[in-house]
Amino acid sequence: MITLLDYGAGNVRSVINAIEHLGETVSLVTNAADIEQAERLVFPGVGNFGMLMHSLRENGLREPLIRYLHSGKPFFGICVALQALFESSEEVPEEPGLGILPGRVQRFTCDLAVPHIGWNGIKAQQGSPLFKGLHGYEKFYFIHSFHVVPATTEAILTTTDYGYEFVSAIQKGAMVATQFHPEKSGRAGLKLLENFLAGTRETVHLTACPSTTVLAKRIIACLDVRANDQGDLVVTKGDQYEVREQGAVRNLGKPVELAGEYYQQGADEIAFLNITAYRDLPLKDMPMFEVLQQTSQHVFAPLTIGGGIRDFTDPDGRLYSALEMASQYFRAGADKISIGSDAVLIVEDVLRTGHPTGFSSIEQISRVYGSQAVVISIDPRRVYVNSPDAVAHQVISTRYPGPNGERFCWYECTIRGGREGRPVDAVTLAQVCEQLGAGEILLNCIDRDGTNAGFDLELINAVCSAVTIPVIASSGAGKVEHFGEVFTQTGAEAALAAGIFHRREVPIGAVKKYLQGKVEIRPVDDVDPITTP
Incomplete structure (x- = not known):
C-alpha cells in the first residue's frame, strides 16, 4: 500500500x-x-x-x-x-x-x-x-x-x-x-x-550522463474533440477552422485511442481542444472529463485541455468560476489549461481600464496552480496595411505582400473559433497575458490552418521576441521540413500539429527522425512500450 x-x-x-x-x-x-x-x-x-x-x-x-x-x-x-x-x-x-x-x-x-x-x-x-x-x-x-x-x-x-x-x-x-x-x-x-x-537497495551509478543537458524541442499532437451529428465524441480537424465536409463533421478517430497512439509514437505532449465547450453548462460536459481520465491511465506524458474554460452562470443563476472549471479538469488528469476566447476579452478589458482586476481566469488559475499551468491559445489572422502607422496595433514588416502589394501587416485576434475578430493584436495579447500570469503561449494562425504550407514564421518570431515565456508554434505543418524550419528559424520551444498526424500523412516518428541531429529532441523510445490503451 x-x-x-x-x-x-x-x-x-x-x-x-x-x-x-x-x-x-x-x-x-x-x-x-x-x-x-x-x-x-x-x-x-x-x-x-x-x-x-x-x-x-x-x-x-x-x-x-x-x-x-x-x-x-x-x-x-x-x-x-x-x-x-x-x-x-x-x-x-x-x-x-x-x-x-x-x-x-x-x-x-x-x-x-x-x-x-x-x-x-x-x-x-x-x-x-x-x-x-x-x-x-x-x-x-x-x-x-x-x-x-x-x-x-x-x-x-x-x-x-x-x-x-x-x-x-x-x-x-x-x-x-x-x-x-x-x-x-x-x-x-x-x-x-x-x-x-x-524498495530497491542496490546502489546504481548512472552511466553515460551528458556533460551538459539540453532542453528538448517538443512535438505536440493536438486533438480537436467535439460531438458528431450522432452524439459521439470524435477527433476532427478543420480547414481554416471549418470542421464539416460535405455537411458532416470530419471523423478522424476516437480521442482516447488516438492519444494512446500518439504517445506510443513519441509525442512529447497531448493537447485536447474541446470545440463544443461553448454550451451553457461546461461543467456538466462529462464526456470530456472521461476522455481525460481514460487517457491519463495509459498516457504518461503531459496533457493539456482547452475550450470553454471561463466564468459562467447556469440557468438557476449559480455562478461557476473558471477556477472551478480548471480544478475539475486538473482532477480528471489535465496538467495544463488552455484559455482562448476568454483571454482576448480579458486583455481587452485590461487595455480599456489600464489595470487587471485580479479575478480573471488567467490570474485566478495561475495564482493557485502556478503560471506553468496556464496556456494562452491565440487564434489570429493577418490584416494587411500600407504602413506601420496605419493602425494602433503592433505591426510587422512582411516578406509576403498583401493583395494590393501591402508590405506590412498586423495579426487580429479572434474569438468563437475564429468566427469573430477583435480589436487587439496577437503580440499585445501575448504580452498582457504574460503580465497577468500566463506561463505559455499556443500560437495558432488562421491563415495557415489546414494549408500544409508551413508555420507562419514571421508571426512566431514577432511573439517570441515580445515575451519571456515559452511559445508553441501551431498551424500549417505539412511535412517534416516545416518542423525543422520552425525550430531553427524561430525561438519556438515546441511545435504542434493535428491534421497531418490524424490523417497519417506525417507520423510523429518521421518528424523526430528528421530532426535528429538538427535540434535537440527526446528519443522516441523513451515511452513505455506496454501502455497501449
Missing part, C-alpha cells in the same frame, strides 16, 4: 495512475493519522509554494509530515514537494518551508524562457537505487519557474542545465524528491518510480 498526500491542487490523478499501473495500491491521506501510519509516502506537489504550505498548515498535516520525514521511512516528493523540503522560497517569502533540508528556493535568473517546460536530461551526482535500469541519456519532464538552492551538497542526487546548472533531484537516506515529474516522463519516469516502489 502506497500512501499519497493529496492536498487538493493539481493533477494527482496521473500519479495515482502511474503507481497503480506499476501494480501497487494507493491510499489517500485524509488526516494526520494517515501520515503517521504510512509506510511509503508519495507527495506530488503542484502549483504555488505558498498554497501548498498553507494547505498543509490549515489541514493539520505540516507537523505530521515533518515527523514522517524525520522517521527515515521511504518518501518520494515531486516538483513543489521537493521545494517544500527546504527552508523558504522566493515565490512566497513570508511562508516558511518544512525546513528538512537547509537551503532556499529561487526563481530562474537566466535569459531563457521561464517557466522551464519540457523534456530535459539529468546528471547524476551520486549513486542511487532509483537508477536501476536507467541510462544517462534519458530525459524527464520538467514544468517549473523555481528551483532549489541547497546550502550543502550532501543530498544532491542530480543536476540539470537550463541557463545554468540547478538541482533537479535530492536523496537523503530513504527520502528522495525530484523537480521533474516521473509520472509524466514516459518509460524513464515509470522505471524510476518502479525502483522507489520496489
Whole structure:
C-alpha cells in the first residue's frame, strides 16, 4: 500500500495512475493519522509554494509530515514537494518551508524562457537505487519557474542545465524528491518510480550522463474533440477552422485511442481542444472529463485541455468560476489549461481600464496552480496595411505582400473559433497575458490552418521576441521540413500539429527522425512500450 498526500491542487490523478499501473495500491491521506501510519509516502506537489504550505498548515498535516520525514521511512516528493523540503522560497517569502533540508528556493535568473517546460536530461551526482535500469541519456519532464538552492551538497542526487546548472533531484537516506515529474516522463519516469516502489537497495551509478543537458524541442499532437451529428465524441480537424465536409463533421478517430497512439509514437505532449465547450453548462460536459481520465491511465506524458474554460452562470443563476472549471479538469488528469476566447476579452478589458482586476481566469488559475499551468491559445489572422502607422496595433514588416502589394501587416485576434475578430493584436495579447500570469503561449494562425504550407514564421518570431515565456508554434505543418524550419528559424520551444498526424500523412516518428541531429529532441523510445490503451 502506497500512501499519497493529496492536498487538493493539481493533477494527482496521473500519479495515482502511474503507481497503480506499476501494480501497487494507493491510499489517500485524509488526516494526520494517515501520515503517521504510512509506510511509503508519495507527495506530488503542484502549483504555488505558498498554497501548498498553507494547505498543509490549515489541514493539520505540516507537523505530521515533518515527523514522517524525520522517521527515515521511504518518501518520494515531486516538483513543489521537493521545494517544500527546504527552508523558504522566493515565490512566497513570508511562508516558511518544512525546513528538512537547509537551503532556499529561487526563481530562474537566466535569459531563457521561464517557466522551464519540457523534456530535459539529468546528471547524476551520486549513486542511487532509483537508477536501476536507467541510462544517462534519458530525459524527464520538467514544468517549473523555481528551483532549489541547497546550502550543502550532501543530498544532491542530480543536476540539470537550463541557463545554468540547478538541482533537479535530492536523496537523503530513504527520502528522495525530484523537480521533474516521473509520472509524466514516459518509460524513464515509470522505471524510476518502479525502483522507489520496489524498495530497491542496490546502489546504481548512472552511466553515460551528458556533460551538459539540453532542453528538448517538443512535438505536440493536438486533438480537436467535439460531438458528431450522432452524439459521439470524435477527433476532427478543420480547414481554416471549418470542421464539416460535405455537411458532416470530419471523423478522424476516437480521442482516447488516438492519444494512446500518439504517445506510443513519441509525442512529447497531448493537447485536447474541446470545440463544443461553448454550451451553457461546461461543467456538466462529462464526456470530456472521461476522455481525460481514460487517457491519463495509459498516457504518461503531459496533457493539456482547452475550450470553454471561463466564468459562467447556469440557468438557476449559480455562478461557476473558471477556477472551478480548471480544478475539475486538473482532477480528471489535465496538467495544463488552455484559455482562448476568454483571454482576448480579458486583455481587452485590461487595455480599456489600464489595470487587471485580479479575478480573471488567467490570474485566478495561475495564482493557485502556478503560471506553468496556464496556456494562452491565440487564434489570429493577418490584416494587411500600407504602413506601420496605419493602425494602433503592433505591426510587422512582411516578406509576403498583401493583395494590393501591402508590405506590412498586423495579426487580429479572434474569438468563437475564429468566427469573430477583435480589436487587439496577437503580440499585445501575448504580452498582457504574460503580465497577468500566463506561463505559455499556443500560437495558432488562421491563415495557415489546414494549408500544409508551413508555420507562419514571421508571426512566431514577432511573439517570441515580445515575451519571456515559452511559445508553441501551431498551424500549417505539412511535412517534416516545416518542423525543422520552425525550430531553427524561430525561438519556438515546441511545435504542434493535428491534421497531418490524424490523417497519417506525417507520423510523429518521421518528424523526430528528421530532426535528429538538427535540434535537440527526446528519443522516441523513451515511452513505455506496454501502455497501449
